[in-house]
Amino acid sequence: MSDLQQKPVNEERRTLLKAGAVATGTALAPGVLLFGAAQARAPEEPASDKVRWGMIIDVNKCADGCNDCVTACNEENGLSGATGPQDSQWIRKLNIRHLKTGVETSLPMLCVHCEHPPCVDVCPTGASMKRADGIVLVDRHICIGCRYCMMACPYKARSFVHEPLTDQNPEVPRGKGCVESCTFCVQKVDRGENTTACVEACNAAGHKAMIFGDMNDPTSEIAQILKTQKTTEIRADLGLNTGVRYQGI
Amino acid sequence: MREIIRAWGLTALLAGLLLAPAGVMAGVEKPVLERGKGERCVEDTEYMRRYHMQLLKHHRDDTMRRGIRTTKHSLKGCVECHASSKTGSVASSKEDFCMACHVYASVKLDCWDCHATKPMKKTTPAAMPRLSPLTVGLPGGQQP
Ligand code: SF4
Ligand code: SF4
Numbered sequence: 477m478s479d480l481q482q483k484p485v486n487e488e489r490r491t492l493l494k495a496g497a498v499a500t501g502t503a504l505a506p507g508v509l510l511f512g513a514a515q516a517r518a519p520e521e522p523a524s525d526k527v528r529w530g531m532i533i534d535v536n537k538c539a540d541g542c543n544d545c546v547t548a549c550n551e552e553n554g555l556s557g558a559t560g561p562q563d564s565q566w567i568r569k570l571n572i573r574h575l576k577t578g579v580e581t582s583l584p585m586l587c588v589h590c591e592h593p594p595c596v597d598v599c600p601t602g603a604s605m606k607r608a609d610g611i612v613l614v615d616r617h618i619c620i621g622c623r624y625c626m627m628a629c630p631y632k633a634r635s636f637v638h639e640p641l642t643d644q645n646p647e648v649p650r651g652k653g654c655v656e657s658c659t660f661c662v663q664k665v666d667r668g669e670n671t672t673a674c675v676e677a678c679n680a681a682g683h684k685a686m687i688f689g690d691m692n693d694p695t696s697e698i699a700q701i702l703k704t705q706k707t708t709e710i711r712a713d714l715g716l717n718t719g720v721r722y723q724g725i
Numbered sequence: 726m727r728e729i730i731r732a733w734g735l736t737a738l739l740a741g742l743l744l745a746p747a748g749v750m751a752g753v754e755k756p757v758l759e760r761g762k763g764e765r766c767v768e769d770t771e772y773m774r775r776y777h778m779q780l781l782k783h784h785r786d787d788t789m790r791r792g793i794r795t796t797k798h799s800l801k802g803c804v805e806c807h808a809s810s811k812t813g814s815v816a817s818s819k820e821d822f823c824m825a826c827h828v829y830a831s832v833k834l835d836c837w838d839c840h841a842t843k844p845m846k847k848t849t850p851a852a853m854p855r856l857s858p859l860t861v862g863l864p865g866g867q868q869p
Binding site: 519520522523607608609613616640641644645646647649651652653654666667 | 789792794795801841843
């Protein structure tokens, strides 16, 4: 597309953005708010550091035995769904039991997209990287498969692909010899959907235990919750400032 | 005398080497490529032949590391246009678009260890062209 053709589009976009900024948080019906309508960006626009994607998981709403988020992730990203020691798992359901009270909790665990990711610190090639908008990714083009990042991650969030793969999802390239982990469904985020496969599945199942959004956008649902309710970072003592926070643990 | 023989031998050898490629070339068919589905390629054919990897490498870094999702030089675009009408892929048989030249030139490809060699299935919403959701509803229903 030439610059000449592009200009009017950008002007149009600017006005729409302005309109969108006013429209965010619009009430659809009493008590129902439409959040985050102004976050989408044009394909030629790089990810911005004004945005930080994050997730809140309310474990009280997460149903014991439900695996819908995991299935949706596998489907979206082309994972086999096998759970052996050499299989890729980007999100796992864990059952934890309080040692003293015996209370049992079921929760999904995934890459928490640390603000200060140890996986990025240790990577010798720069393959493990954090995008401007806080999404932590592996650049498979330069990953040498040393697996340092797997050792460094405190959340056991990363998997190594041991066997050759075929029939990958065109939007999610992945292959043997590289490390991988949850991408916050970066292909969906970049399309402006502002949600992830796991969150959609959780909502579809009616549990609504997971919320995804821009933590920096004061009008977003996630930012509102962070501001008004108690949320917990797992291993907060490490000071990684995680993008995934929990409620009810 | 021995020197002279050696010199002649060397000349003959060199001449043989120089002539050999022409002889070999004559026996190998130039790759025949299927025409892409689109009207024309994103760049001139001559340019693409020489520089496609530079374009792809530049685009891969823009997309992977910065989240820029323009489609002009994206590998997915190449696959969509050049997937073979027989195999539906750009690299599953020796005649498919990428393989035809790469087999001819003996240059190994790693791209397809990770990337899909077939276009996206058209039924998923993801196969829609990547327009900013903000530009979809332009006045008069026009598309940018
Ligand atoms: S959770 Fe693990 S893989 Fe994810 S950013 Fe943090 S250290 Fe890296
Ligand atoms: S396995 Fe890849 S991403 Fe992980 S530390 Fe090694 S080179 Fe970096």
